[in-house]
Amino acid sequence: MDQLKNKWLLLDANVVIEQSLHHEDPFWIAFEARLSELSCQAIVVPEIQFELFRRIRSSQDEENLLSFLDRLKISRLVLPNSGAWQRASRIGQLYALAKLDGISAIDCILAAYLQQHPKSLYLATFNNRDFPLNLFDRHHMLNFEIKNEIKVLGIYSFSEKKFGGLMERFEKAKSPKK
Numbered sequence: 001m002d003q004l005k006n007k008w009l010l011l012d013a014n015v016v017i018e019q020s021l022h023h024e025d026p027f028w029i030a031f032e033a034r035l036s037e038l039s040c041q042a043i044v045v046p047e048i049q050f051e052l053f054r055r056i057r058s059s060q061d062e063e064n065l066l067s068f069l070d071r072l073k074i075s076r077l078v079l080p081n082s083g084a085w086q087r088a089s090r091i092g093q094l095y096a097l098a099k100l101d102g103i104s105a106i107d108c109i110l111a112a113y114l115q116q117h118p119k120s121l122y123l124a125t126f127n128n129r130d131f132p133l134n135l136f137d138r139h140h141m142l143n144f145e146i147k148n149e150i151k152v153l154g155i156y157s158f159s160e161k162k163f164g165g166l167m168e169r170f171e172k173a174k175s176p177k178k
Contacts, residue, residue: 001155003139004040004122010113011042011074012125013051013106015153018146020068027144031153032072042124043075047109087112094135094166097173103130111135114158121157128154135162 011019019028035042044052056062088108095103107130114121114136122139125131131138131154140155 001034001038001040001140003157004035004155005038007038007040008117008121009035009040009042009155010110010121010123011044011048012110012123012127013044013048014126015124016044016048016052016069016074018126018151019072020065022146023068023072025144025146027142027146031142041075042072044069045110045113047106051106084109084112084116087115090167091115091135094163094170095132097166097170098132098134100129100132107131111158114156115160115163118158118160123154123156125154125156126151128152131156133162135159135166137162 019031022028052065053062056065088105088111091111092103092105092108095101095108107127110123111131114123123131128138128141135158136156137159138154138156140153142153142155144151144153
């Protein structure tokens with residue numbers, strides 16, 4: 001995980017939820033320690049914060065989540081992401097070109113953040129199929145078991161080179177005949 005040194009690690013909502021539920025598991029303790037050694041700042045962006053807070057059913061749950069984020073020093077940042085919706089829409093179109101259905105708008109926005117900050121921002125997610133290798137570079141797959149379930153945490157960055165190749169395909173693509 002050395003490429004995360006002095007970088008930002010954007011945590012997908014599924015990672016924050018899993019980590020908050022099992023924060024005493026040895027995997028998460030080691031993961032947090034490794035990020036700290038690397039001076040890697042774990043962050044959530046407003047779209048992820050929305051995903052997390054929209055599921056809260058009580059003020060106590062909200063308090064618990066905020067205290068968890070504070071305890072882990074997970075920053076809640078608004079990163080510059082000019083043209084995010086335009087980039088997210090294009091990324092969604094590239095997913096469609098690759099016949100990847102079911103990718104959420106939030107995942108397209110996360111991809112747009114990664115594209116805006118390709119040298120300094122990485123993503124941690126359990127939704128590995130939503131970040132395909134024809135557009136992203138996967139740096140790590142961290143496997144662990146919690147309560148007899150195998151989890152695979154992927155660490156990704158945006159690939160400008162792969163994006164360029166997909167854009168060429170997109171521009172050459174023809175609409176299907178009706």
